[in-house]
Amino acid sequence: MAISSAGIGSGLKVDELVSQLMTVERMPITALDKKEASYQAKLSSIGSLKGAFSAFQTAAKALSTPDKFTPTKASVSDSAILGASASASAVAGSYDVKVESLAAAQKLTMSSAANGGYAATTSVVGQGTITIDFGTYASAGADTTFTPNAAKPGKTITIGSNNTLAGIRDAINGANAGVSASIINDGSGYRLALTSNETGLRNEMRITVGGDAGTIGELGQLAYDRTSTTVDPDTIPPTVTTGASKMTQNVAAADAKIIVDNVPITSPSNTLTEAIQGVTLNLTKTTAPDASTKITVARDTSNVKTAIEGFVKAYNEATKAMRDATSVNQTTGTAAPLVGDSTVRALQSQLRGVLSAPVAGAPKGSALLSDAGLSFDKTGTLVIDDAKLSAAIADPSKDLSKLFSSGAGTKGYAWQADVLVGKILSPIGPLNNRATAVQENIKRLGDDRDAIKTRLLSVEQRYRNQFTALDKLVANMTTTSAYLSQQLAALAANNNS
Secondary structure, three states: OOOOOOOOOOOOOHHHHHHHHHHHHOHHHHHHHHHHHHHHHHHHHHHHHHHHHHHHHHHHHOOOOHHHHOOEEEEEOOOOOEEEEEOOOOOOEEEEEEEEEOOEOOEEEOOOHHHOOEOOOOOEOOOEEEEEEEEEEOOOOOOOOEEEOOOOOOEEEEEOOOOEHHHHHHHHHHOOOOEEEEEEEOOOOEEEEEEEOOOOHHHEEEEEEEOOOOOOHHHHHHOEOHHHEEEEOOOOOOEEEEOOOOOEEEEOOEOEEEEEOOEEEEEOOOEEEEEEOOEEEEEOOOOOOOOOEEEEEEEOOHHHHHHHHHHHHHHHHHHHHHHHHHOEOOOOOOEOOOOOOHHHHHHHHHHHHHHHOOOOOOOOOOOOHHHHOEEEOOOOOEEEOHHHHHHHHHOOOOOHHHHHOEEOOEEOHHHHHHHHHHHHOOOOOHHHHHHHHHHHHHHHHHHHHHHHHHHHHHHHHHHHHHHHHHHHHHHHHHHHHHHHHHHHHHHHHHHHO
């Protein structure tokens, strides 16, 4: 079989010639690559703008509601006793609070056969139904009555063939019955423990058990009902006998009890929202018998100032992002990706327009940015006069909520900015539309590039075929030339002899 290689017979550098020719042929692809890089830069720049606008919208939202401008702060003299947080409806003042008791969730433990505990979590208990109700027991005496909690209806759980200690635990937990079941080992054996998911006297449990006498087994050990409780006062401590109860109460349900400025208050939870107007209390510990802790509610303007500063900062970063995307470097002459872009120019105009016009319906002295110490410099940057801003926040005659937020017939700057930027960032907004147009251009370039690459495959093959033919022709001519030269030399030699 003949072995051939392009150029080996003629000395032509076929591969090098084809490579040079294809470099020229690929120039349209290079131009497309350059154009795509330009589009990718535009797309990246649009993404940066969207990020800057999103940050500005977040800052605007923080100022867009009136309650931001009626801030109060609650402080506690002893945070180990309780925590306190104030809402906009809180009234400035101080309050003495005593925590007499904390709310507690009831906890019950199951007895077992011979009260010695079960040997394993897989021990069989029995089959039947368990009904768990929540409510309030009127007293601890013999005439105790149970009043169900109407807001927390009871639930009946059926225990079938999976009637082991672990199976009953899983059935109770899976029923979302308002209690948490677990298995404990007290050293003498395994027992089922039930804990109410909510604190307070109104969430004490009543548990009734039913089923067939032949299969109920020791499921009755889960019964608990204090309505037949009797107390023997002659024993020390008094003996409590619960006729219908088989479970042992380890922790009694209890309400939280506090005294606020000598007013006693009871709550089923350790979180109280109505004891002091607009203040939420989170109790963690009781106070000493003769002690109290002080809660102070005062107006807090620091958050307002911080929010306004954040609004100004985010606006300036958004406008800088637009300038950077549309500017020309005066030193290098390099143009930014979106220079001359009409979409960005329109956004610049809209954003500046929102903050330049007075707020319609706002009172005099609270209708312009300058009323809060804010103004534009010659570059379009929003600047803050710190002294004027602090004075405006502290001045009760100025209503900064009208200047920035929405309500009572006014649409402040922050609210307007939030709405405008929401439209700008909308899926059908100008930035997303612009990005979609750029992406479509990139796709078209990709299609053009693929078409050119397909054509270049046949062009390269044609060049190789042509040079291969030329190579063979030159090789044949070289062979013929060598043969003729040899014959002529032989003829000359014969003549000489």
